[in-house]
Amino acid sequence: MDELPIGRRVAYWRGRRKMSQQVFADRLGKSKSWVDKVERGVRRLDKFSVLYEIADILQVDVQLLLGKDPERRTDALNCIDQIEVQEIRAALERYDSMSAYFDAAPYPPPLADMRKAVNHAWLTYQYGRYGLLTRALPKLLRDAQAADAGFGGDQAREAAHLLGQIYQIASSVLRKLGECELAWLAADRSMAVAQRADDQLLAGVATTRVCNALVAMGRARPALELNVTIANRLAPGGLHDAEPDRLSVYGMLLLQGAMAAARIGDTSTVADLFDGAHEAATLLGSDQNYYWTSFGPTNLELHRAAAAVELGDGGRAVEIHQGIPGPAFNALLPERRAHHLLDIARGYAQIGDVASAGDMLLRGDRLAPSEIRCRPIAHEVMSDVLRRTRGAPPPPIAELAEHMGVGV
Numbered sequence: 001m002d003e004l005p006i007g008r009r010v011a012y013w014r015g016r017r018k019m020s021q022q023v024f025a026d027r028l029g030k031s032k033s034w035v036d037k038v039e040r041g042v043r044r045l046d047k048f049s050v051l052y053e054i055a056d057i058l059q060v061d062v063q064l065l066l067g068k069d070p071e072r073r074t075d076a077l078n079c080i081d082q083i084e085v086q087e088i089r090a091a092l093e094r095y096d097s098m099s100a101y102f103d104a105a106p107y108p109p110p111l112a113d114m115r116k117a118v119n120h121a122w123l124t125y126q127y128g129r130y131g132l133l134t135r136a137l138p139k140l141l142r143d144a145q146a147a148d149a150g151f152g153g154d155q156a157r158e159a160a161h162l163l164g165q166i167y168q169i170a171s172s173v174l175r176k177l178g179e180c181e182l183a184w185l186a187a188d189r190s191m192a193v194a195q196r197a198d199d200q201l202l203a204g205v206a207t208t209r210v211c212n213a214l215v216a217m218g219r220a221r222p223a224l225e226l227n228v229t230i231a232n233r234l235a236p237g238g239l240h241d242a243e244p245d246r247l248s249v250y251g252m253l254l255l256q257g258a259m260a261a262a263r264i265g266d267t268s269t270v271a272d273l274f275d276g277a278h279e280a281a282t283l284l285g286s287d288q289n290y291y292w293t294s295f296g297p298t299n300l301e302l303h304r305a306a307a308a309v310e311l312g313d314g315g316r317a318v319e320i321h322q323g324i325p326g327p328a329f330n331a332l333l334p335e336r337r338a339h340h341l342l343d344i345a346r347g348y349a350q351i352g353d354v355a356s357a358g359d360m361l362l363r364g365d366r367l368a369p370s371e372i373r374c375r376p377i378a379h380e381v382m383s384d385v386l387r388r389t390r391g392a393p394p395p396p397i398a399e400l401a402e403h404m405g406v407g408v
Contacts, residue, residue: 006065007038010038010039010045011039013064014058017059021035051066059379059405079374090138091137091142092141108159111151114159117143118166126292128370128371130176130371137166137170144159147162147163148193160197163193164193165202167206167209170186171212171213172212176375183212187213194206204230204234204253205252205291207227208227208252208253210226211223211224211256220264221260223256223257224257227257231257231276236250244288247280247284248288249295251277251284257273259306262306262307278300280295281299298325298331301320302339302343306343309346309347312350313350314350316347334368338368338372339364342360345361345364352388358393365400373400373404382401383406383407385397
């Protein structure tokens with residue numbers, strides 16, 4: 001893309017961020033006509049102050065807009081930069097298993113080391129440390145791919161299982177950071193690997209990752225259908241015992257199906273799927289982390305609130321939030337809690353309570369800074385809070401907005 005005019009590069013990144021020209025113009029404080037002329041090359045971009053403002057809004061390094069290699073950010077502790085995206089992309093594009101079909105596979109890392117690395121990666125994700133995770137992912141992907149290609153016999157299934165988990169972790173964090181197409185690719189790979197691992201529950205969780213990526217790309221209806229189809233295959237009863245791990249995966253499929261249904265406004269399906277998830281959560285008894293799902297009664301309520309926000313009923317989301325017992329909520333992992341507080345910030349914004357929305361962002365930031373500072377949806381909420389706050393925003397909000405790169 002280096003040879004493109006700067007206006008075309010602006011148009012490209014605006015499209016990647018799913019912004020219309022009007023939305024982009026509003027955030028920039030310009031007219032839609034001005035944006036259109038810049039993108040067509042009719043108007044020149046020759047002020048660095050404007051370039052940096054555009055880069056902030058598009059969440060890219062200004063060097064990318066200038067057609068140069070991006071510099072690594074000094075604040076990359078919590079977020080991801082384009083160099084890291086390209087390194088993850090390169091790792092996802094490897095085909096070690098196919099190469100091993102023709103030649104001897106590279107010497108794989110010991111499976112015991114891989115197990116430790118995968119567990120650490122999951123905990124890094126569930127504690128919301130996305131910057132640490134994205135910098136570790138390229139090597140994790142390469143090592144897991146080498147193990148999958150290099151081990152045979154009884155060890156082959158475990159190697160495939162570990163690779164499938166790494167793909168799922170990559171998909172989850174990439175989706176949060178706005179790299180939806182890469183998230184879909186990683187999730188799709190995880191489904192294929194889960195079949196080789198011969199683990200239906202791993203395949204079930206992989207399905208939720210695929211569907212989450214589809215929803216993020218605006219494909220909520222096929223996501224709903226796929227979640228429900230696989231949930232029905234894994235439903236406890238008959239030949240399937242109601243074991244905790246099966247209940248957890250089954251319940252998470254229903255929750256993600258409900259979220260997809262909420263995205264398309266299908267309230268009756270949302271209610272039906274939550275009813276099924278409630279039965280599974282009741283059988284499970286408490287929030288657990290089988291297959292890294294964090295499924296249980298409390299997480300169910302978090303999804304009810306999130307679905308209410310998707311349906312535009314911020315008041316209902318706040319009501320659900322206020323009814324969640326504090327000890328049960330505090331027992332959840334930081335990513336789950338911060339994600340929920342971001343959802344409730346959206347709910348408060350929907351009912352016009354921008355002060356409470358800002359407070360939810362601050363609370364989420366204290367729990368897991370990356371969940372608030374790095375997610376595009378959080379930037380949208382903060383922009384809304386700043387725009388609708390009368391007078392100067394409170395100092396803590398202004399400081400957080402500055403850390404997020406959202407203009408006050």
